[in-house]
Amino acid sequence: MTEKVTIADVARLAGVSRQTVSNALNSPDVVREETRQRVLRAVEELGYRVNQAARQMRTGRSRLIAIRIEPDRDGINGSVLDRFLHGLTESAARSGYRVLLYTADDDQAEVDTFEDLLGAYEPDAFVLTSTHHGDLRTAWLLDHKVPFVTFGRPWSADSASASHAWVDVDGAAGTAAATRHLLDAGHRVIGFLGWPSGSGVGDDRREGWARTLAAAGVDPAGLSRATSDGVADGEKAAHDLLRSDLGVTALVCVSDSLALGALHAARSPGLAWQPGRGPGGGAAERPVAVIGFDDTPVAKAVGLTSLSQPLAQAAAHCVALLTTLLDGQADPGEPPANVLLEPSLVVRQSA
Amino acid sequence: MTEKVTIADVARLAGVSRQTVSNALNSPDVVREETRQRVLRAVEELGYRVNQAARQMRTGRSRLIAIRIEPDRDGINGSVLDRFLHGLTESAARSGYRVLLYTADDDQAEVDTFEDLLGAYEPDAFVLTSTHHGDLRTAWLLDHKVPFVTFGRPWSADSASASHAWVDVDGAAGTAAATRHLLDAGHRVIGFLGWPSGSGVGDDRREGWARTLAAAGVDPAGLSRATSDGVADGEKAAHDLLRSDLGVTALVCVSDSLALGALHAARSPGLAWQPGRGPGGGAAERPVAVIGFDDTPVAKAVGLTSLSQPLAQAAAHCVALLTTLLDGQADPGEPPANVLLEPSLVVRQSA
DNA sequence: CAGTTTATTTTGATCGATCTAATCATGCCT
DNA sequence: AGGCATGATTAGATCGATCAAAATAAACTG
Structure with missing residues (x-):
């Protein structure tokens, strides 16, 4: 020492x-x-x-930001949080904060951890990810007046109250850009592979696709399939959509997992993937184009075109919002600030 | 609050x-x-x-463990650290410790961060990953008598001194298991795709393959290729090895990235991947088998057989070693403890 | 130039826990 | 019963910083 x-x-x-x-x-x-x-x-x-401990005793400020590290559920999308975490650690350090990790299996466990942490380490703020409908956690933190930011919009119905600061990536803008990219490439009948409606993130992404397709004069009705996240699920849903006689030549997907499944489906026998089939006119004999979401390592590895979230930026904005909250710069009268970032399309072989 | x-x-x-x-x-x-x-x-x-801060002031113990979060370099292998981190956070919590993150661009920057952190937050210990030859960091920590564990063996020549606690996964045992698996499936001429010699991890993994192959009566000489990590690199190297007339029917790879490249090569026209070619006896008309290392999400997604590291276990052992160090249980006379874990083969379609 | 105001620095108390050493009980032995 | 370990509890000091308020120095005012 x-x-x-x-x-x-x-x-x-x-x-x-x-x-x-x-x-x-x-x-x-x-x-x-x-x-x-x-x-x-x-x-x-x-x-x-x-010495932080001594300072903290007097000031009550620990210069710690706490965030939950999730078990990489699907695995394929896990690296998103990982990259966000890296950005957060870096941005936090620049502002003189450090990042403290914790785990929790569900919302209730996380709330319990809030109490533990606040009692023991007194983090100055929390960053919440994976926000969802009727989130217990935000309610608890608001109730206890603990500063926090969420990475993800408040999807609850009462979001009108806009009661906390948040940073998010505009999923709809992303899928809209993807759809536009496909339209520009000559595709018309563009399908969508999404999650069952009800998840804010999923609905938002679907909306961008539907809106853009409609604007181009194509009715999105019937061109969308919903399934749980997973490669196999995606393959099944894609199969179903491609086998129908709607003439789907391209797919926008809500995640890289589903997109990967779609790629498998698209290249499986009996479907459109037949590069040298010959004439016939139109887009039909081109391979089915597929676009995913999140630009995970898998996308890069298999050449999947995907939407990349500006995670380092998002993290930096989270820290910025927190510091204004913590430094008391925030106007108590003003509604909490928030930031919406645009994802960018990373074009690879698949579309 | x-x-x-x-x-x-x-x-x-x-x-x-x-x-x-x-x-x-x-x-x-x-x-x-x-x-x-x-x-x-x-x-x-x-x-x-x-209140930790108050306790820390008196006892000098913060109950914090610091670890660096790396920017996911290759991306494809990044999730390994992510999963380790999750395990570490969970195990640490069980022992009453929390995990503090930091970033650093190189060894020197990391050493500077050691000083910063020790001065300000006084973490009780560090966990180092990505250890390598002549690691500045371990030397510094030893020199300053700061407790730490590395996830990864000390590869330096002076490892004889065994001067610090470490946990690692037995790469050689892993590739040996993979090679045995291939031998059992009837393969004889099994190639290896690795990194240029000099990296401890890479050499270790190659060794397991070579040893096992030799034991089965096949001379490994000439069956190995070395290249930097990356899908494209792997594809090139695999091509090279498969095109030679050595009759290679299977490949063990040092990483999933290289394995993925190998898969591409194996399935490209003109090479062995011809599932329904018909009879002929022997392994030749079977597709080239490929086995990767790390069992990343990509492996799961594309059906790549791979070696899975017991990361949660490794993390738990790190915490266990640290707590004995910190609780003064460690016998000063005894050499530092260490743990070597075996990876397990996750069999999928590729082999 | 006394009387104040303003600028700069210092003293003493405090945050919440643990350490050290002292105090108060008990039980046991001769 | 007196002497003494042993057991259980408590009072006071302390860790290293900052806050609040006091002290000192410098500047200004009429």
Whole structure:
């Protein structure tokens, strides 16, 4: 261990009192410039670093941000949170915060963890991911006046109250861009593989596709299938959609998992994937185009065109919102701020 | 925020002194059983939780474990660290520790972060990943007597000194199992796709393959190719190896990235992948079998047989080693403990 | 130039826990 | 009964920072 350097050591070396050292560091404007320099030199020389625990005792601020790390459920989409976490750690560090991890199996367990953490480590704020309808967690945090930001919009019906800060990626804008990309490539009958309606994220993404298709004069009705997330599920649903005689030549998918399944389906025998079949006119003899969502490593590996979320940016915005909350910059009258980012289309072989 | 409950509140309710409350919680054996019960009841009733900052000030222990979160370099293998991190967070929590994240771009930056963190948050220990030859970090930590464990063996020449605790997965055992699996399936000429020699991990994995093949009476010489990690690299190397007239019918790969490339190569025109070619005896007309390493989501998605690392277990062992280090259980005379775990083969379509 | 205001620095108390050492009970032995 | 370990509990000091308020120095005002 490095020998401990306290504020008293610095004070002694600089020939001032402890409080002046504290002021030089935290309220530079109340200290005479010359003194400040002297203190800073002493700090430098001794390699002094403020002890968070001691500071926290007095100020009640820990400079910790807590976030839950989820077991990578599907696995395929797991890396999204991972990348977000990396961005969060980096942005937080830049603002003088550190990231504390915890796990929880469900909402209730997470709320219990809130109590534990707040009692023991007193994190200054939480970042919540995977927000959903009627989220217990946001209610609890609001109720206890604990600062937090969610990565994900509040999907609940009472979102009108817009009661907390959030950052999200505009899924609809993403699928709209994907659909436009396909239209530009000459596709007309573009299908959608999504999740059962009810999940905010899924519905939002479907909406972008439907809106864009309709704007191009194609009725989206009947061109959409809903299934749970998973490669096999995606393959089945894609099969179903492609086998119908609607003439679907391209698919926009709500996730890379489903898109991967769709790719399998598209290339399986009996379906459109027959590059050299010959004439016939129209898009029919081209391979079925597929676009996924999240730009996971899998997408890159198999050449799947996909929508990439600006996760590092999202994380940076989360930290920015939190710091304004914590530094009391936030106007109590103002409604909480929020940020909506656009995903970008990463074009690969699949579309 | 929840109203703060301090040890004094508990003491008052239980009708004892602060110190007795502290003893009841930390040294139950010095307190009379009846008193202990009374205290615990008070703790329960008030929902008391010890304040880490205050405790840390007195004891110098933060109950924090710090670990670096890496930017998922290749992406495809990134989820390995992610899963390890989840396991670590869970195991740590079970032992009363929390996980603190940080980032760093290189070894030197990481050492700087050590200083920062130790000065400010005083984590009790570090967990290092991606250990490599002549690691600056381990040297620094040893030098400053900061407790740590590495997930990964010390590969340096001076490992003879076995100077720190570590947990690792036995790569050679994994590739040996994979090779045996292929031999059992009737393959004889089994190739290996690896990284350039010099990386401990890569050499270790190659060794397991070579040893097993030799034991089966097949000379591994010339059956191995080395390349940097990446799908395209893997495809090129696999092509090269398969095109040679050595009669390679199966490939063991050092990573899923390379294996994925190998799969592409194996299925490209002109090579062995011709499922229904008909009779002819021997392994030749079977598709080239491929086995990867790490069992990433990609492997699952594309049906790649792969070696799965017991990451949750590895994380649990890391925590276990740390707690013995920290609780002073470790015998100063004894060399640091270490654990070597076996990966398991997840069999899918590719082999 | 006394009387204030303003700028700068210092002293003492405090956050909530644990450590050390002292105090108060008990039981046991001779 | 006195002397003494042993057991159980408590009072006071302490960790390292910041807050609040006091003290000192410098500047200004009429």
